[in-house]
Amino acid sequence: MAADAGLGPARRALAARRRPVLPAAGRDRADPGCAGAQPGLPPAGGAQPRRRAAGAEHAGHRRRGRRGGRSLHLPGRREADPGLPPRRGALDRAGPPVPGLSPVLLRTVRPLRPGCDGLGGPVDVLLDGGRVRAVGAGLDPGGAEVVECDGRALLPGLWDHHVHMAQWALARRRLDVSGARSAADAVALVARRMATAPPAAGEVLVGFGFRDALWPDEAHRSLLDPVTGDTPVVLVSGDLHQGWLNGAALARFGHDGHPTGRIRESEFFAVVSPALQDAPTEAIDGFVADAVTAASARGVVGVVDFEAPWSLPDWRRRIAGGTTGLRVEASVWPDHLDDALATGLRTGDVVEGTGGLLTAGPLKVITDGSLNTRTAYCYDPYPAPPENPLEHPCGLLLVPPDRLAPLLARAHAGGLTAALHAIGDHANTLVLDAFAATGARGRVEHAQLLTGDDVPRFAGLGLVASVQPEHALDDRDVADRLWAGRTDRAFAFASLHRAGARLALGSDAPVAPLDPWIALAAAVHRTADDRDRWHPEQEIDRATALGASFGVVDGATAAVTVGARADLVLTEADPTTCAPAVLRAMPVAGTLVGGRWTHRSGGLRVHRRVAGPTGPGLLEEVALPSGPLTVLRPADPDVVAFEPVPGPGGSEELHPPHWARPWPSGRALAHAVDEAGPGWLAGRRVLELGCGLGLPSLAAARTGAGTVLATDRSAAAVAWVAASARRCGLTVGTAAVPFDRAGDGGARWDLVLAADVLYGVAAADALGTLLPRVTAPGGQVWLADPGRPETPRWLAAAREVWTVTTRPLPGGVALHVLRRP
Ligand SMILES: [Zn+2]
Structure with a gap:
């Protein structure tokens, strides 16, 4: 089939009304x-010159290998200086950002091989200036936005080499009758639409896509009229060469008294088809x-x-x-x-x-x-x-x-x-x-x-x-x-x-x-x-x-190679090997045109290097139900130094910078807070304990909590939370205090948040003592926990004071909600 035949006159008529008629x-x-x-016709002027990437295939800095799970450092034991020189060179080299278009580093992708016969990698791919600038393992992002792609397939972006865009834009709004296997089927679809979502008064209900060549029954106006009444209905065939109209539509389009309601070819193109497209520009x-x-x-x-x-x-x-x-x-x-x-x-x-x-x-x-x-x-x-x-x-x-x-x-x-x-x-x-x-x-x-x-x-x-x-x-x-x-x-x-x-x-x-x-x-x-x-x-x-x-x-089929235009797509499955049904419904994680995102799913984690309060930082988008939340964190947690923090009895301890990573429990708790939404949180007083980077506090502030205080024993940690809040325009108070002093002011809180804090006997005991002191009457404690060994014992003790209910959160995290009985 071809849409062309039916579209020409219709669009021509429409265009003639919409713009000055040119000779x-x-x-x-x-x-x-x-x-x-464009075989044989080299582009004349105006075509963009091909720009070669300067640092093609450069190796860049290797990322340090120590990115694994959380290691439990004992307080007071100083780890050897992580020893990484600050990567100032990389930061400086990025230079000022290109207005409107930041460089993007796609971390850990498997690019389609140039022969399209399989995936390579995993590698990183750096995009800048609208082109692929570098492909290689462990690329230095410099000032680029970093997108964690977790091994997804990366291919050249797809083209549809034959569309009628305005027709498609209109058609996708219409009732789909392409699945009808008979005239009766089509009428049933119309009847359902009339019952569930009838058009506004005076509007035409347009259906599209029927193919009646093999139908056992005959499409006829008399089948439509009983279910459509005064509403004009036009069903357009899948090849756009005919319309099936009810009585109201026949009257509107000058075919009153038409015997069958089937208007074909030139009769259809003359009035009906253009009328259906008659929408303002x-x-x-x-x-x-x-x-x-x-x-x-x-x-x-x-x-x-x-x-x-x-x-x-x-x-x-x-x-x-x-x-x-x-x-x-x-x-x-x-x-x-x-x-x-x-x-x-x-x-x-x-x-x-x-x-x-x-x-x-x-x-x-x-x-x-x-x-x-x-x-x-x-x-x-x-x-x-x-x-x-x-x-x-x-x-x-x-x-x-x-x-x-x-x-x-x-x-x-x-x-x-x-x-x-x-x-x-x-x-x-x-x-x-x-x-x-x-x-x-x-x-x-x-x-x-x-x-x-x-x-x-x-x-x-x-x-x-x-x-x-x-x-x-x-x-x-x-x-x-x-x-x-x-x-x-x-x-x-x-x-x-x-x-x-x-x-x-x-x-x-x-x-x-x-x-x-x-x-x-x-x-x-x-x-x-x-x-x-x-x-x-x-x-x-x-x-x-x-x-x-x-x-x-540039005369060649697009490929993911250095110098290529950064028109790319990230897919969830490998298109060279997946099952045909998966190929047909391929889940798409992200799309870029000239290095600019035109689509990005929540499954891709994004961050960008910026200056932070105590060193190089990353701006990271955390996906939450009501929209991404941008959080600032140290660029490389591995190089954040230990810091002295107040210990029991006025002592001072050197603590490892656990706070510098966004842990799954913090993400999950932020998710739960976001989901609770303003309905529950509006105007409430919220305290976070052991906040680290403060994702839950930021989420609470965004969703409309009245007062939010984020606390952590690390002064550096709360400095980063404050910086995140400033960047997001949120009001979050911060205080550097350990658990045993967090209740000193005597304030009471409607909601106390804590993510992954039961990682040692001392911390667990301090928390158990603190919570009853800081929780307001009728208040709740939301404790997100990834299943620490200490947790069952702690919960058993807590049940003597609190009513505890537990529900699962994303990422294998449990949310324990503590209420006063
Ligand atoms: Zn066509």
Whole structure:
């Protein structure tokens, strides 16, 4: 299927209303836009020069090995000076931060090997200036934001090489009826939506995606009317060539009295389809921004947008308005070819003022129809009953060779490549002929049915086969019927690959979802359910499919190598080995475009080097339910010196800097406090004992506690807590006092927090004495504990004074809540 045929007129009509009409030259629909590949056309001016990283593959400082678990140092025993010289060199070398874009160190990733045949590493990857600057073990972060990736896979960011972005943005808001296996199914989906989330008065309920070629029953207006009443309802077919309307919608769109409610082809394109897209520019831009965010969350860094008639001005406006999550190659259709040529931009040229995000794409020409509508232009006729012959038995050729060749020649002369939509085998022959005759460069969109003779011509002509593997799965039954006896050369990805053609995978969204993992999975495993794989001999291997899902930069397929553009995606599973179902639904941990995060899951821990109160610090984002909390901590706990702190009876002891690490119990307790939220904490007085870095105190202050006091026997520790609070704009009081003096002021607290403090008999006993003195009547003690040996005995004693309840927290930590009986 192809969305193009239905989109052209609709978008053209919309665009004509939305912007001044520029002199239109073309007679045919064509869309420029894709630049995933620009074979043969080196970018003219405007392309960004490739910058080589200076410190390529440098080894950097080795991190010290001592990063393991907590070692129990006995108070009073001084450990040998850790002896690491302060890493001032590294800090200084980073220099002033680049405005708006900090360097990023991806710690411990497994990068996809350049051949896409497996993962390397684990290594660190340093990004700066929008490029990969260094790849190696133990890289020095300098002033970079450090992201702990814990061995996740790192690959070039994914491209969807064929989308209709505004259509997709609208479609993803609509009722999905693609799963309907009958007209009755579709009606049931509409009825459910009417019952649960009916449209506002006057609005049209739009459903999208039905495929009725194999339905056992007939779609008809009379099925919809009983469940929809006065609400206009339009269901749009998955190939966008027809609408199924209820009575209210027929009346609204000038088809009152229509016998069936099925409005097809030109009748549909003339009024109904444009009306459904008739939203104000700002509204569409908002929908597109949402769709871009969703694409980023799937690891997409770029799209080739075939939206008609010319999406380049739309994208310039959207990027200026802050929609900066994707690179976009914007195609132009023939009726705006003159406008595109007048800009002087050649395919692949970067549009100024877009931060390198927007490039001019190819000329798009739709030369035939689609399979489902029996309009794809084929050598052999479609099956049809003799009593009901097809008007065009072999499909429809929309742009014959004598019109196509001059169009291509004009684009070629102006530096534009061409993207020619061809689905039937005869249409494919003709577009290949046109490329051969004119010397034009570019790509064939869809290439769904090919003769054996045409397969090798793609490589011979240097053309990209831009294919949408998910269509093979969506259309397998239709193809088995309408292309019976020919399906061995349908969606022939393996044949094309073996013949040397370069493949580019895409979705043709909204025809299939804008999600490259779906396309990847369909290309390597031709079933998405429990059915047999459809023509598995045409599956391609994962390395090929991955390579066909990346962008092309500086003439080469993107890869994770020094100097490469930092368009990257971090995945939770290894795409070269995971099960097909995992590949299809690949969990994405993070996405970067030009070294800038466009998506980052809470699973990635982030920190950044800054100056701290007693030495180099790290700003670390701690993921909490209501949002990340930024905490400041010593950059390297291993080099924080012991410090003298007050001991029992006025003595002084040297204590190891346990406080300098964020321990799991502190994180878990902060999580619990955050989850309790203002509902419980608002206005309460909160005391933290043995606060260390003070995560729970900071979380309590953020969630609206009235007064928060963070205490620790280490003066250095509370200095860091105070610094964190200042950075976050939170009010947290601090005091350097040991347990046995924390109650000296006589204050009482509604909530007493303590994380992992039962690590010695003396500390446990001091705490047991202290808690009843500092807890207000009706107050609670929240004790987070990772299961220290002392804990059971301590809790047993505590139960003589308190009612204790216990619940699990994240990270294997238990929360013991103590209340006065
Ligand atoms: Zn399309």
